[in-house]
Amino acid sequence: MNAGAMGALPEEARRRLRALTDEITGDPDAIAVRFPAAARLVARGPADPADPSGLLGPTLDDRVRAALLAALRDAPALSGRPDLLAEEVAALYRFGDSDEKRAVLRALDGLDVGAVAPELIDDALRTNDPRLIAAAMGPCGHRFLTAPAWRHGVLKCLFTGVPLAAVHRLDERADAELARMAGGFAVERVAAGRAVPADTWRLVGEDPETLRALTAEARSPHPDRRAAAERALAERRRPRAPG
Structure with a gap:
């Protein structure tokens, strides 16, 4: 069990988890x-009061279940059998x-489940559930997604209102192609x-291509498009906090 992750749990909850x-x-x-049954038996709810929905990081119940998955990974009966671990993890996801x-x-990054990991992440990104999309673009998405799949995951965040703060190490992996795709989305x-x-x-x-297109839209004869372009250009110039 990760003692640091479980440190916020009351002693009785820690005992039940052990x-x-x-x-x-x-x-x-x-x-x-x-x-x-883990959330009912041990703990549930936000781990961070500033992130009540668990979009930016794991909830208490995520952490409890991650401890159970770590115990499964380390079980002697599964030693040397990553295929069995992958099969069990996939079943927990698909039937959960x-x-x-x-x-x-949330736990995939710490599990050795081979090709199952990108399959589960891809499934989550096909949904419109912001919590699943955010989790899929966490450490597991950074580790397992190919560059094209990861870029599409970032765009899915924009489409569904998932804050980009949920994307693990976004600035490290963002590139010119992602900028082009995001510009096309904006236009x-x-x-x-x-x-x-x-x-x-x-x-x-x-x-520059995005800025030219938006500037052209700001001169559009269509009032809705012109207003949307003006709002977009004004928002682009607004200072932002880093990260």
Whole structure:
């Protein structure tokens, strides 16, 4: 069990979690029952009051379930059998509810499950659930997604309102192609007379093609498009906090 991650739990909750992890280490099949019940048995809710929905990081129940997955990974019965671990993790995700799926995604970076990891991340990115998308673009997405898939994941965040602060190490991996894609997204929104999410400008930067297109839209004879372009250009110039 990660003592640091569980430090905020009351002693009774820590005791219950230790009992569950010990049980799973001795009998990996127990996770099929214990994983869904983990939040009820140990703890649930936000780990950070500033992040009540768990978009920017794991919730308490995510952390509890991550401890159960770590116990499964370390179970002697699964030693040298990454195929069995991958099979069990995939089943927990596929048959789980949204909270359970999110917990699997949050824990994937610390599990050796091979090709199952990108498959589960891709599945999450096909949904419109902001919590799953945010989790998929956390450390597991940074580690397992190819460059094209990762870029599309970042765009999915813009489409669904997931803050880019949820994307693990965004600035390290962002590139000119992502800026071009984000610029195209901004121009499409303006052409439809719709607002451009403020986070978009963190990606676009000073892309000249995007700025030319928005400037042209600001002269459009269509009032909705003109107003949307003017709002977008004003938002682009607004100072932003780093990160």
